[in-house]
Amino acid sequence: MNITKTESIGRWISLLHRYGNVYMNEQLKDYNLGAGQYQFLAVLYDNEGLSQDELAHILKMDKGTAARAIAKLEKEGYVERKTFSVDKRIKKLYLTDKAHAFKSTLTSILSGWSNITTKDLSADEQAFAMKLLNKMSLNAEGYLNEMK
Amino acid sequence: MNITKTESIGRWISLLHRYGNVYMNEQLKDYNLGAGQYQFLAVLYDNEGLSQDELAHILKMDKGTAARAIAKLEKEGYVERKTFSVDKRIKKLYLTDKAHAFKSTLTSILSGWSNITTKDLSADEQAFAMKLLNKMSLNAEGYLNEMK
DNA sequence: TATTATTAGTTGCGTACACAACTAACAATA
DNA sequence: TATTGTTAGTTGTGTACGCAACTAATAATA
CATH class of the missing domain: 1.20.5 (Single alpha-helices involved in coiled-coils or other helix-helix interfaces)
Known part of the structure; x- marks a missing residue:
């Protein structure tokens, strides 16, 4: 019995993920972002004002991973965290002008990869x-x- | 324009990869292996005697990653590296008895995940x-x- | 209302990876 | 054959994660 057969879907998923990260890292380099951040930014474009926990939940990511990704996005000037007095634990996330200006670029980068992988x-x-x-x-x- | 649309394939790939790793880590824990090793082992089951470089090439992985994964497989007693006098740089990889005994287990684990993800x-x-x-x-x- | 959960976010730790610089062994060419 | 590439493998470094322990803040219950 050939074990590779059973494994092939996983292998392709793994390859697409790893190569996708290589592509995204390359494309995002000039914007001081990496493969670990763009997903969070992409969700925020469609849902400004989410909390970190909501974001992590939407992406099915660990909240620790989310915390660090958002810290990076904040450090690079793409998002701002705002605390309101209703619940001081929650930090709502808002996009900066820099992030808004970057939206079309990110969209092209993402559709670029999509076009590459599904080209035929x-x-x-x-x-x-x-x-x-x-x-x-x-x-x-x-x-x-x-x-x- | 909704950016999530463009991104969705990548998001699902990412999720399947991350969740697949969580599953594999859980399943492989008792065998002292992790998500980073089983692919190399799976290829070896079908191609004993490959070199590290050939293995890395088949999996489209970095040779550094391959070196560390195989070191772990060797340390845990699943593979042996043999150097022949023809070309002393090359380390051919062979499966141990422990690895052969483990094959059916790995096969079930892999088809388990495959069944889960494609169940409907x-x-x-x-x-x-x-x-x-x-x-x-x-x-x-x-x-x-x-x-x- | 005092105590006991639960929740949002942070941080330490370990693993999986890519990239790049390195060494030793082999190959090609001058 | 001396020099100048290649090639297989190793190792250092940085990033992307998941998990678990922790701290505040809020909610639930005794």
Whole structure:
């Protein structure tokens, strides 16, 4: 029995993730950002005012990872953390002008990678790939959430 | 324009990779292995006698990463490195009895994750997902190789 | 209202990786 | 054959994570 067969999906996921990070690091270098930050920024573009915990939850990332990613985004001037008197634990996240100005750049970078990886897929295949990956993610989430 | 749309494939890839690692770490814990080693072992099951460089090349991993992963596999008694007099730089990799005995376990662990993530996909959908991910990986590879 | 959870965020630690600089061994060319 | 590449493997460094322990702040309950 050939073990590689069973492993192949995982292998491709791993490769796409690692190569995607290499690409993003390269593309984001000039903006003082890395592969570890852009996802948080991307979510904020569509949902300004989220807390760190909400952000981490949306991305299914550890809150420690979120804390450090956002600290970096703040340090580089992309986000601001604001505490309101309602609940002083919560730090709501807001985008700076620099971040707003950067949005179209990030969008092109992201669609650049998307175009590279799906370049020979038809529109139907792309849509189907998205559907399948979405399902697989939900299955993975569901399984690990049950574990806790 | 919604940036999340452009980013969604990458986000799912990232999630599947991270959650896959969590799963593998959990499953491999009792065998003193982690998510960083099993891929190398899996390739060796089908190709005993490869060099580190060949292994790294097959997995599209950095040779430094390969060196450390294999060092760990050796330390835990899964592989042996043998140098032959033909070319003293090359260390050919061989599986130990412990590794052979572990093969079926690793196979179940891997198919376990595969079953979890694709649990509600039909056989056709699974085959199609594999085809698409394979294509995307090749595209990613092709792009990054051109860059050098 | 005093005590006992729960929650948001921070930080230390360990692992997985890429990149780059290095060494030793081998190959190619002058 | 002396010199000048390559190549296989190692190791240092930095980043991206998850996990767990911790601190405030808030909520729930006795």
